[in-house]
Amino acid sequence: MLFGIISGYYFDYILYEGAWFETGVTDSYGDPAGDSRTPASSTFSYNVASSNDAVGRENQLESTYLYIQMEYCPRTLRQMFESYNHFDKELAWHLFRQIVEGLAHIHGQGIIHRDLTPSNIFFDARNDIKIGDFGLAKFLKLEQLDQDLAHPTDTTGVSIDGTGQVGTYFYTAPEIEQGWPKIDEKADMYSLGVVFFELWHPFGTAMERHVVLSDLKQKGELPPAWVAEFPEQESLLRQLMSLGPSDRPSATELLHNAFPPRMESELLDGK
Known part of the structure; x- marks a missing residue:
């Protein structure tokens, strides 16, 4: 992969x-x-x-042009959600695993994203997942944590649907909203929980999405029919969206415990 x-x-x-x-x-x-x-x-x-x-x-010296061009990714996970034709359970697990593997790599480098949303998850030309938009990312280094302590009200890069906090409202972990001085990679795991829910619950309209995600964010409520159909997914979602960061699994723990047996196609591809 x-x-x-x-x-x-x-x-x-x-x-x-x-x-x-x-x-x-x-x-x-x-x-x-x-x-x-x-x-x-x-x-x-x-x-x-x-x-x-x-x-x-x-x-007079000639004008100098320097170029560095990086990879083009044609669409985002948000765009895929908006064009969903039918729900595919295997695809949902496949995409979720790629996102988790990406997060495990990022966190292993001492980086927290702080704004993981479907709009910041991209597909490359091979339809492999790329995690992007690191405008709010931070390194888990002592000097930067000390800097956070001195500047706990940093709100740069607030998303357009936000509430004045760093990040994007529906996906922002409680500790970020509450202005905790020390944030770790578990903030990304909360955001991952919301993305996971969207992978398993396609929305028909933007209004439906707003209502359902508002209930999930503010009340912790999920659609009863969805809970009845996907009890195991609900259990994982509750863990990821735990109010206490220490109660959320890490990306590495998810890779070892959260997935069904890997699909044969993944094994053949060496992913």
Whole structure:
């Protein structure tokens, strides 16, 4: 199984006088998410004029263009949800496992995402999962935890459907909403729980999604028919969305305990 870490559909960076600058991002929605966006490679140029204007324009340095273009991913998990034609249990397990494997890798590098949502989970050209948009990510390092203690009200990058907190409302862990000074990777596991529910409960309309996720977020209530049909999934969902971070399983624990026997196709593919 292949998984990767990206920060959107297209990302272009340039190196200028020893510093990296992000120059453009775009996705299939074309929505602005910060700075200006471009459909593909962006450029940054600068001119350096001769100190002696009399020398003439021929001595002026040529503009320099530096490009770094990263992988293009054609769609997101949110787009897949919106185009669902029929529910596939094997596909739900398959996608969930890839997301968990990606999180296990990220957390193993000491990184917490803090904004894991279907809009930040991408498909590459092979339909493998890529976790992206690390604009709110943090490293679990002592110096950064100390910095968090000194600045507990950081709200940069608040999503448009948020409530003033860092992240995206339906997916934000309680400890982030409550402004805990120390956040660990279990915050991502809460977000994963909501994504897991959406994998197993396709919504017919945007209003249905809003009502059901609001009940889940605010009251911990799930549709009775869904609970009756998927009792094992409900149990896992409750664990992932536990109010206490220590009660949530880690991504590594999920990989060992949460999945049915791997599908033959996965084994043959070496995934």
